[in-house]
Amino acid sequence: MRSTDVLVIGAGAVGCSIARELTKYQVRVLVVEKKEDVGGDASKANSAIIHTGYDASPDTLESQLVVAANPMYDKLTKDLDVPFSRIGGILPAITQEQYQKLPTLKEKAFKNRVYDVEYLSGKELLKMEPNLNPETKAGLYIPRESIIDPFLLVVGYAENAQQNGADFLLGTEVTGMHVEQGKITVVETTAGEISCKWVINAAGLHCDEIAAMVGKNDYTVNPRKGQFYVLDKNTSCKVEHIILPIPTKVTKGKLMCPTIHGNMLVGPTAEDLSDKEDRSTDAAGLKSVAEDVRHLIPNVNLRDTITQYSGLRPNRNPEGLHVDTYEDLTNYVNLSGVRSTGLTASASLGKYVAQTLLKLGMSAEMNPDFNPVRKGIVRFRELTREQQDEMIRKDPLYGRVICRCETITEGEIVSAIHSPIPARSMDAVKRRVRAGLGRCQGGFCGPRVLEILARELGVSAEEINKNDKGSYMITGKVR
């Protein structure tokens, strides 16, 4: 039987961050994930923002974790080689009603100890962001609201964890847990039984199902869908900040912001669902995004959309972010309600959960060999012509551009396939190096990436999936 000290269920941003943090200690860490790749669920479909926590409910664990996490990202993204930029957020007040809400919003930011929020006049805001609604009366500027590559954050955590000794079992689903004398002793998975000393439930959307296996389901996960548009990098109307609406009682509303790679992101909706698998977009949801965002940015050109997607926030009922431990189950930590702010909170949650384990009796002996630095794959398009030339001399595969929209070379794709957490599917390649994320959405590079994957993995193209089992790309050879 396989054994480990800490078993982390779920390889999203939070699970991978916890795994990385735990490798700072002398414990064996194993992450099990039912999907075929890390970050394959909520961590891949969100607004890719690192929040400050200015608008969290004050004095909650969520506020505490988000506010604490934001300053960590400068060093973290440098260590993990993850694209990140502190572009700042703007909340424009356009109507009189919104204008009157500004003082309350600022006060809330102060209660959350986000003191660098500033009032700016309509004139100042329009100077910073000429595409804002010209009727903007005034607004708040939140300088540390930031954007990140969410795919690479998860990959960065996971690969660094793995380099420091953590193991990952992907495509492996937890099916049950054995409890003896108030402790989980064995976790049953589709890859066999695993004995362990501690179990962390970071299963996101499915954390209630895991909790039910040990009778701790005093809550349910109610997915809240968010639909987004991604716009072409060359779209006619762009913004340089995260443009956030003044929240209403019902919703935080729909925003527009640049992605770290220069596209525009517009959305999301907030729709409560019962189906945890419903990641479909629909015409009504997208229409509501279009209508709402036009209030903020009247000239937004949604005809320049290159794709639309939806993600599911693992919302909790009753609400709130929880990290629970139990007197009658002493080696189990249950995370729930890690929703929109979860990407941000992943950095602090890793530390919080490690600390929780120390309290539960995990040995605090440090790992002297821990190396916080993970080197990512060279981004050819970001190099100078001289550096590009040098790179091609070292490895000629960097001279061949496969994805023309994003200028991604064969060298980068091959590196992704042979990276510490290898890319084994079309989407895994896409998330690591952006091949297929551009305006032609893989129309040109897709068939080529399929060939490269099959070649590098030594399998036939029929065995290559888009992402999970059953998402086969081709049905066979031409007769």
Place this chain on the structure above:
Amino acid sequence: MYKITCDVAVIGAGPAGLAAAAAAKEQGAEKVLIIERDTALGGILQQCVHPGFGLSLFKEELTGPEYAGRFIEKVEQAGIETLLDTMVLEVRQDGMIYCTNSHYGITMVKAKSVVLAMGCREKTRGNIQIPGTRPAGIYTAGSAQRMVNRQNEMVGKKVVILGSGDIGMIMARRLTLEGARVVAVVEVMDYLAGLIRNRVQCLDDFGIPLLLSHTVTRIVGNQRVEGVYVAKVDQNRMPIPNTEEFFDCDTLLLSVGLIPENELSRAAKIEMDNVTNGPVVNQYMQTSAPRLFACGNVVHVNDLVDNVSTESMLAGKNAAKYAMGQLPLSKRVVVCQPGENVRYLCPQKIAVSNEAENITVYFRVKQPQKETALKVSCEERLLFEKRLPRVNPGEMQHICVPATSLSGKTLTVDAEKRN
């Protein structure tokens, strides 16, 4: 960094690039260089294994590779140099091109003139915003064509095709011949997008239903496509409630239009036409940057490769003349304006010089129309009128105008309904 100089550099070795390069050489340009991202010359023609090419240019019916072969032979015999497996990263108005390949690394090409012949790309599911899930099994028709014809890979067994563009109809036939079942071709407009001959030869002959005024409203399936919902649309192309029907399929192919691939042109900051999505050109196929010429689908999407070749020979010839300092000096510019029921005119500008020449102006209509009176005027003055029994947006038209007749500032083409 590897450095090359040449007289005319051609970006792209599809039908446009090949014809332009051959013509440039024929015109007398000494060193002509083709830069192509694929490992062989021919471009998309290489994957078009069906016949139907060359009827107007060669008066015979060729397959894509055969048609390309005619030009490849010319290019090779003329001693035109090629850089294959090479991606252009940047083109500058001064004729400097940065490109990359595995062999030479980053390569700087200094050209006296450049022909942009990058072709076009296909519209995607994202562009036309089809709601639903995002499973495997959604391909643009051209990608599927590459996979089937060049990589020997079958994309699916039960296929719905959205869009009655030519590539979609050709793939309907191709997949049927390979044993797949094409459930239907669905077209949002109330008329065919592609050529009528393709409907007859690719759909009717194989009993594949064509559903006009219908669209795909939703894609179903979490891992692989499990089916699509198809609904009737109203006059505004909006789905009519309660007409949705489920089509069981594992693959959705999209043939919903082409977009000229002009990222290099835009980065070079040359003037663009918002209707064609291509560079604004004059009758020499010269862009707003005098050294840069453009031709083929980069300028406007063509339906027949023969037209691409003809237009590209013009571009190649004039790029060579420019490189040799022989392009006539323009005295004034006439602007071509689309009139009634005309979507665009190409070229968009005419540079009037001292030379007497006949200028071919291509255009597409907006709406299908029977009994059409084509009126060509210079400012308010009617130059000539031509009667056409039928015009179709899917079929490009052209007119010829003698440059000497262009005394005004504008040239207008109207496609009026005859009473």
